[in-house]
Amino acid sequence: xxxxxxxxxxxxxxxxxxxxxxxxxxxxxxGTAQTGATARVPSDDYADAxxxxxxxxxxxxxxxxxxxxxxxxxxxxxxxxxxxxTQLQAELPIAQEQLDFANAQLEKALFQQQYxxxxxxxxxxxxxxxxxxxxxxxxxxxxxxAQLGExxxxxxxxxxxxxxLRLVLGAASSDDFxxxxxxxxxxxxxxxxxxxxxxxxxxxxxxxxxxxxAVKVYIGELKAQADEWVATADKARKAAEATKKKIEANLAxxxxxxxxxxxxxxxxxxxxxxxxxxxxxxxxELVKLVRLQSGGTILSxxxxxxxxxxxxxxxxxxxxxxxxxxxxxxHAGTDFRAYCGTPIxxxxxxxxxxxxxxxxxxxxxxxxxxxxxRNGPVYMSSYNHLSAFNVTPGQIVIGGDVIGFAGTTGSSxxxxxxxxxxxxxxxxxxxxxxxxx
Numbered sequence: 001x002x003x004x005x006x007x008x009x010x011x012x013x014x015x016x017x018x019x020x021x022x023x024x025x026x027x028x029x030x031g032t033a034q035t036g037a038t039a040r041v042p043s044d045d046y047a048d049a050x051x052x053x054x055x056x057x058x059x060x061x062x063x064x065x066x067x068x069x070x071x072x073x074x075x076x077x078x079x080x081x082x083x084x085x086t087q088l089q090a091e092l093p094i095a096q097e098q099l100d101f102a103n104a105q106l107e108k109a110l111f112q113q114q115y116x117x118x119x120x121x122x123x124x125x126x127x128x129x130x131x132x133x134x135x136x137x138x139x140x141x142x143x144x145x146a147q148l149g150e151x152x153x154x155x156x157x158x159x160x161x162x163x164x165l166r167l168v169l170g171a172a173s174s175d176d177f178x179x180x181x182x183x184x185x186x187x188x189x190x191x192x193x194x195x196x197x198x199x200x201x202x203x204x205x206x207x208x209x210x211x212x213x214a215v216k217v218y219i220g221e222l223k224a225q226a227d228e229w230v231a232t233a234d235k236a237r238k239a240a241e242a243t244k245k246k247i248e249a250n251l252a253x254x255x256x257x258x259x260x261x262x263x264x265x266x267x268x269x270x271x272x273x274x275x276x277x278x279x280x281x282x283x284x285e286l287v288k289l290v291r292l293q294s295g296g297t298i299l300s301x302x303x304x305x306x307x308x309x310x311x312x313x314x315x316x317x318x319x320x321x322x323x324x325x326x327x328x329x330x331h332a333g334t335d336f337r338a339y340c341g342t343p344i345x346x347x348x349x350x351x352x353x354x355x356x357x358x359x360x361x362x363x364x365x366x367x368x369x370x371x372x373x374r375n376g377p378v379y380m381s382s383y384n385h386l387s388a389f390n391v392t393p394g395q396i397v398i399g400g401d402v403i404g405f406a407g408t409t410g411s412s413x414x415x416x417x418x419x420x421x422x423x424x425x426x427x428x429x430x431x432x433x434x435x436x437x
Contacts, residue, residue: 299370333420338406362410
């Protein structure tokens with residue numbers, strides 16, 4: 001609201017307050033006070049102020065529609081984000097299981113690799129032993145070959161018995177042999193033994209060489225297989241770990257998104273609360289302006305609402321046996337179920353005439369709604385058996401405002417709301433006035 005308009009409205013309301021002394025009070029019988037003072041206030045001023053307020057109402061409604069659309073958008077975003085979050089939360093345990101399995105497989109592969117490495121180390125040690133043995137056997141073979149050659153040369157040259165014995169036995173003793181024949185026979189036997197040893201060494205070396213090659217190939221294959229298992233398991237572990245990290249990152253992203261959506265929604269809700277308050281203030285302002293323009297008689301636009309948020313009728317308007325006095329009498333209103341402390345709502349725009357104790361009715365609020373339509377009958381409503389008031393006399397209220405709280409004061413057997421509507425001071429069935437349910 002701009003400053004110029006505020007100043008105009010303040011002037012109009014100030015005039016209205018000054019004139020209110022001449023307006024008088026509207027009687028419960030429905031009569032209206034007469035005054036000619038309003039003629040001194042240019043009707044164009046009221047019309048302009050009312051038109052401006054109505055335009056502001058429209059602008060407010062447009063903004064409300066925008067906020068409502070924005071809230072629907074944030075709700076849709078939140079639903080989608082929550083659905084994605086739920087999906088990711090379900091995927092995370094699966095990813096963890098896959099990672100645990102991959103880690104277990106890698107551990108097995110590493111164990112197998114270590115076991116194979118130990119086998120390979122043993123095989124390499126065996127290989128070294130065989131290699132050393134082959135070298136020893138080769139040296140022994142060379143030694144034997146040299147011995148055989150020397151024997152052959154000695155025999156060929158016809159060397160003496162002592163030389164032959166030295167070659168065969170490594171010592172010369174003529175007492176050990178009776179003749180040259182015995183020495184030659186011993187040399188022949190030594191030669192045969194040397195040849196046999198050489199053949200045995202050669203056969204053993206062949207077997208060792210074959211075995212050595214087979215062991216090397218076998219261990220090499222085991223080692224390559226174990227290394228491959230480790231590489232495969234490690235690859236699977238890395239893939240599972242990457243999947244889990246991705247899910248965790250997505251979870252964090254969705255949670256951040258939800259927080260942002262919640263913040264955005266709260267911002268819209270805050271804006272909506274401001275707009276709601278502005279709308280309420282504009283309605284109150286319009287009620288006052290229309291009342292001033294009409295000489296203090298018009299308060300409501302004829303829009304009615306139920307006096308409880310969840311209307312449930314426990315006793316309708318009409319003749320009935322009174323539950324306390326046990327006599328037939330007119331039940332001049334409608335009873336609504338309202339548990340103790342239930343908020344009671346204004347049924348239409350109007351001015352609170354009083355909040356007081358009335359015999360039989362207990363705590364009562366009476367609201368004047370003015371003539372409906374303009375120059376029509378005067379409507380009022382009363383709210384009875386209340387436990388507490390939430391308004392004060394003279395206060396302008398808007399339909400739906402919380403004006404009090406349900407109770408069981410007065411002639412009442414339990415907490416409820418006894419609601420009455422008066423047209424020109426006479427009670428009517430409220431259900432003929434309130435909108436269809």
